[in-house]
Amino acid sequence: MKKPRVAFFDFASCEGCQLQIADLEEEILDLINIVDVVSFREVMKEHSDDYDIAIIEGSIMRPIDEGRLKEIRENAKILVALGACATIGGINKIRNQWTPSEVKKEVYGNYNLKGNDFFDVFQTKAVDEVVKVDYNIHGCPINRDEFKKVITSIAMGKNPEIPNYPVCVECKKNENICLFELGKFCLGPITRAGCNSICPTNGSPCDGCRGILKKPEVECINDILERYNLDYEEMKRRCNIYNYGKEVCK
């Protein structure tokens, strides 16, 4: 069987999710045994536009990004969004609370950027707001094990199973003390699992980087905040880190 050809692309991001893949170390040999990596800027200088699977890191911020992404989609049989910036917009969406011109003014002052496509920005979009995404590999950064799972699934011709249940499931299996009991606001109950509850296990509340699964009723949220003596504003801030613009409750 011919090995699928894989190309990595980056948009607005820290490229940390690709770094997670580069960090597979000796396992990268297994990876290149099952796929041909034809483009991966972080680890190789070669590039090819002939690929089956496009793996996209980063958010879409500019008209020129949109054009480039659409072209990639045309070339690829399978398109995978890699990491929170790509799958949900992530922290890049925090910018959406201001207009593009406000943002430019804040960063570049009165410097004249007219006519320069690199600085022509719109409101941040996740990859699936521009093109069809076949599979999401969630997280900030991604979970390497999940990346392996998705790649092996694609290579075996099956749909990868991405959890549709919240982080609490994994957190309970890990027998952590619930962070609410420790007076912290955690997004675990409504955030997609698959990270093996890495943040709560290490004492940090979940920031929702794998996307919000459910909008609870307002009364439910209020009950919880009251029960654990937590602050609504703090909750809002936490939700906005990765999920700006998403309603957190009904």
Add this chain to the structure above:
Amino acid sequence: MKQEIKTISQNEMGIFVNKLIQNDHYEVVGVKSKGERFVFDELEDANELRLDYDVTILPPKKYFLPQYEKLMDFDLKKNFDVKTKFDNKPRIIIGVHPYDIVALTQTDRVYLDDQKDDFYKKRRENTIIIGIDIQKVSERSFSASLGTHITDTGFDLMLTNLGNKYAITIGSQKGKLLLNQNASTDEATDDEIKKIAKIHIELPSKYKKKLKVTDENELSSLLVANYENALWEERSDRCLECSSCTMVCPTCYCYDVKDEVSLNLEDGTRLRTWDGCLLRDFTKVGSGEVFRDEIKDRYRHRFFRKGNYLTQRYGFIACVGCGRCSTACLPDIADPCDVINELHSFGGKGNKDKFFLKQQIDFLEKGTIHVPRKATITRIEKLTDSETLYEIELDDKKPLGHKPGQFVELSLFGIGEAPFGISTGPSQNSKFELVVRKVGNLTSKLATLKVGDSVGIRGPLGNGFDVKSLEGKHLLFVSGGTGIIPMRSLIEYCLDKKNRDKFKYIKILYGAKRPCEVLFQKEINEWEKCLDVSCRLTVDTCSGGECWVGSVGLITTLFPKLKVERIDPKNTIAIVIGPPVMYKFVIKCLQTLGVPEKNILVSLERRMKCGVGKCGHCQINGIYVCREGPVFNYADIKGLPEAFE
């Protein structure tokens, strides 16, 4: 029963525990603190033991049904290479509270029944349980109400803190031996024995939470009476659907099974992990259908399992009152004590057996609940655009030995398992057929296999048709869509020359969506040639270019035509198999015809995963489709709200 009771000083107790820890033969776990909470964890020193704990975050269930458990390893380079390894490490668990011991004895009933789970069994056999009477009652616990605050069975040794020393009640020979070999003890005096009794008697007064209904029959009946109570919706409106309540529960045992393959695409593992019925995907089948879609229904399901479904099946309330779910539930809606007491205020008495079906089934293959048998695809025939027939033969060349209506779990290593109704009638032939519609991962992978490739088979599973009960009757087969696939196993049986005399007139109604989706046209033509057999086919729609001589319209449109034919409804058995939406309408037609309810047999589809009544996915109210079904008498299950929703 009079039990032998010893005593041991606090100091000697520490020496005893350390002796066990130093013994390499055992892994010794006990209750340790984790921040302000407690957990069962491996002990390095007796000083770590916190026998004064209130409750642990997770119950000791994790040592018998681990969060993630390898069921088997497979090697995809080789053809059907499976290895199973058991966890044989002898383990001692110190500090188990009585309610958790009771929970384990409940789980035994499920996992050590006629289809024993070998993984669980081995762990149970290799574990020594040293219990401890509760010293500090957990804030949310109501175990005294359920009588699980104390126990006189289920442990090897049971400690009771008498202040300056521990009393040790001996529960088993294993426990006695362990104690004799590793500790110096005294006989308990009469006074000390009285002191234990006093501790037991005084314990209930320390509980803040008390249940108003504690009798299993009363609770069972109260739940049935309140099945439609508004409380389920009111409370579940606030549910986060996180299933934390089931994850921390000592009596929850539902599981999911997944195949994982390493990055080299060679080594793989079939893993079992805890699943929870509050999660939406819990009932999702390959075609995408979710059978308990509303959170209200999932929320209610959990309470019914605890207080009615399992109670009717096993005779106990499947809640031990540990209070872990209440602590874990952020919106605080999971507390069984609160819910049951609220139900009590509504009152009511229902028929407690309403959602349960007492039925014994014989498993042909005992003790093969996880590892499939090797089989080979001997013929592949594409029947329609989406359905393909696979003829399969077990490699031991033995006949499958199935009854019409039974199913098998087909396994493809690296992908997983899925249930399929057997499409051929019972025979001495070692080959049988499955017809598979391409819908999900497993069926897509199956589509790439060739003749000669290996698959895994578990089964036959489930309850097939009781063919004896059909003898001397007219038979009316009604099938819609892929319902004809398992139906064919019964039709073939009835039309077999050896059996044909046993049945009277046979009418077959079959509806498909479109002419190109009609299955077994060749077979149907053959069936029609038999004496006293009539077949009527219909399709929902037929586009211009398609050639079709049957009727056009839903399956129900065939019934008025039946009336004109001679029919003896009282002596007719109707067999109905089709998509979930079909049953309601067809059953109405049958009632109009005058076929009595008890003469209607149906075969239902749900997410049958384990096939042996354990994993919980295929449950319809109190019954398991994989165990009591998939074939049911309509009269037996018409009262189950989840059967034909």
